[in-house]
Amino acid sequence: MNNHLKIKKFVSLSIIMMFWWGITSAQSDSLDFLRSTGKIYAVVTVIVVIFFGIVIFLFRLDNKLTKLENQIKNEQ
Amino acid sequence: MSIKGLWWKIGGALIFLVVLIGGMTIPTRSGVTATQPSNAKSGESIIISVVGYNTHFKSAQNHRAWLKLDLIHAIKSSQFIAKNENEATLTFSVPDQFPSDDQVQPLTLIIDNEMDGAFVQPNALFVTLNDSTRIGNGPWLSAALSNLNKSEGIKFPYRNILNETIRNTFFHVALWFAMFLLLIAGLYHAVMYLRTGLYDHDIQSASFNKIAILYGVLGLLTGSVWAKFTWNTFWTTDVKLNMTAIAMLIYLAYLVLRGSSSDHDRRAKLSASYSIFAFLALIPLVFVIPRLTDSLHPGNGGNPALGGEDLDHTLRMFFYPSIIALTMLGTWMATLLLRYERLKEKIFLKS
Numbered sequence: 001m002n003n004h005l006k007i008k009k010f011v012s013l014s015i016i017m018m019f020w021w022g023i024t025s026a027q028s029d030s031l032d033f034l035r036s037t038g039k040i041y042a043v044v045t046v047i048v049v050i051f052f053g054i055v056i057f058l059f060r061l062d063n064k065l066t067k068l069e070n071q072i073k074n075e076q
Numbered sequence: 077m078s079i080k081g082l083w084w085k086i087g088g089a090l091i092f093l094v095v096l097i098g099g100m101t102i103p104t105r106s107g108v109t110a111t112q113p114s115n116a117k118s119g120e121s122i123i124i125s126v127v128g129y130n131t132h133f134k135s136a137q138n139h140r141a142w143l144k145l146d147l148i149h150a151i152k153s154s155q156f157i158a159k160n161e162n163e164a165t166l167t168f169s170v171p172d173q174f175p176s177d178d179q180v181q182p183l184t185l186i187i188d189n190e191m192d193g194a195f196v197q198p199n200a201l202f203v204t205l206n207d208s209t210r211i212g213n214g215p216w217l218s219a220a221l222s223n224l225n226k227s228e229g230i231k232f233p234y235r236n237i238l239n240e241t242i243r244n245t246f247f248h249v250a251l252w253f254a255m256f257l258l259l260i261a262g263l264y265h266a267v268m269y270l271r272t273g274l275y276d277h278d279i280q281s282a283s284f285n286k287i288a289i290l291y292g293v294l295g296l297l298t299g300s301v302w303a304k305f306t307w308n309t310f311w312t313t314d315v316k317l318n319m320t321a322i323a324m325l326i327y328l329a330y331l332v333l334r335g336s337s338s339d340h341d342r343r344a345k346l347s348a349s350y351s352i353f354a355f356l357a358l359i360p361l362v363f364v365i366p367r368l369t370d371s372l373h374p375g376n377g378g379n380p381a382l383g384g385e386d387l388d389h390t391l392r393m394f395f396y397p398s399i400i401a402l403t404m405l406g407t408w409m410a411t412l413l414l415r416y417e418r419l420k421e422k423i424f425l426k427s
Contacts, residue, residue, distance in 0.1 A: 038104070038129055038240035042305040046247050046298040047096070053294040057287075057409060064416060071423065 088404025095398040099246040102390070105227055106131045106192035107234030111185060111200045118209045119172035124201065125165045126187070129234065133158035136189035141166050142221055143183040143201060149175050149216040150186075170203055173214030180204055186221065193227030195234065230390050237306050245391055246398040248298040254402035255291035258284050258410065263355045266348040275421065278344035282334060283413040285351055287406045289331065292324045307372060316366040316373040323361045326354045 110127040133139070141153040155167035166187075174181060185200035235242055265281035268274075299317070300310045311317065333350055337343040366373065374386050387395065 039238075039305050040240040040243075042241045042302060043100070043243045043247070045301050046244050049297050049301060050247060050251065050294050053290060053297070054405075054409070057290055061412060061416065068416070068420060068423070075423075075427065 084404055085408050088401050088408060091397050091401035092405060095246050095394050095401060099243050099394045099398070103231055104130055104240060104242065105231045105234040106195045107236065107239075108185065108187065108195065108197035108200070109239075111197055114200070114202060116170050116201055116203050118170055118174060118203055118205045121167065121169040122201075123165050123167050124185070125163065126185070126197075128162045128164070128187075128192075129239065130192070131162055131187075132189065132191040133164040134161045136191040138190050139164075140188045142186045143168055143170075144186055144196075144221070145175065145181060145183060145216065149213070150221055151215055171214045171216065172206070172208065173210050173212045173216070174203075174205060175211070175213055175216060177205070177209075177211055188224050190225050191227070192225075194224040197236070230393075232390055233386075233388050235386070241302060241305055242386075242391070244298070244302050245387065246394050248295065248302055250395060250398035250402050251291050251295045251298065253399040254406055255288045255295060257399075257403045258288035258291065258406045259355055259358070261407070261410075262288060262351060266351045269344060269348045270352075275340065275344060276418070278348060279417040279421070280410075280414055281348060281351060283410040283417065284407075285327070285330060286413060287410045289324070289327050290409075291402070291406060292320075292327065296321065296324060312372065314372045315369050316362070316371045319361040319365050323354075323358045326357055330354055 107129045108126055109129050112125045113122070116122045139156040139158070141156055142150045143153075144150040151168060151171060153166045153168050156164060157166075158164045166185075181203045182199045183201040183203060185197040186194060187196075188194040232242055262281045262284035265277045265284065269277035269281060303312060303317075304310050330347060330350055334343060334347050337346065
């Protein structure tokens, strides 16, 4: 169980690092695409960030509710 | 489920959908993205190549262009050749006479046609004066800027550097406004808890504050993305950014505070008083201090407040609905949290 969590942590951390590396190192290439057509993709990125923020909130609420449901089930 | 309690949720979602569709599909007005060359000497004839954005250089017929020195001094271009819709070359003969003897004179380029309306590129050309340049009006007064066209239809303003990202007003800026409204709701319930001692007020206050913090974090992230494309960095030392980050840290401590104590009564009292403190700290941090010093944000440090070209009536058409929609959706999310907390409380009381 402990090992499993460690692997999970490592994977998620490395994904974040990869994103960060992608943004900082390949700036001229990847961001040039985002700058095309009058920087419209900057707006798209902003909308995507808001979307993911709300989705993450929903996931967390979902998890909390599942825990509560299990608690009720165990008590019955 | 009846429609009665549902209308504002559907309303919020629909208004946000309208903002999303309208905000992304309405075009921006025409503008100039680049001009070449940027320097000239007085008395010479120059050809400026212009790159436009959303322009109709080829299909429009009546092109006019000016180099403007100030309110009354301008010269008209002698020739306008369109390469394609977005590229054109303009010929100007820079006079050997200038109204003032400043060594370097910045000139603003104005282009006008019947399809795009008039649009400007500030400081498009810097003219260095020759030794032989005389002081006088010369041809400067004769080219009057008159009968400028206006582009038709609903279009968002074109701003240099901002370009299409002016649409972020509906998302990034509206997110902060909605956050503030949600924090007011949280503050109200915190005060009501301290007055009445009802536990329900405490969890209402916490739900609103939590969604407001989510909006605040998203506001910082979206602002960071926007800054990368306009200020060319994810984070600047701008006061508004740093002060808002401090305000968000104060609110993050609120979350820690709520998580730290298991005694309901104590937690409720502490977090209600703390959220009042956090709100009172937020106002000077976000609204007062940035106005006292230099800031890149509009409405701060001598910059004009949101208005004029930064927030004209076409932007307002979507900006205000976006605030309303995000507040409604935020309230919806807050009620979901609230219902969860109420359920948890019920189970806790039973056991």
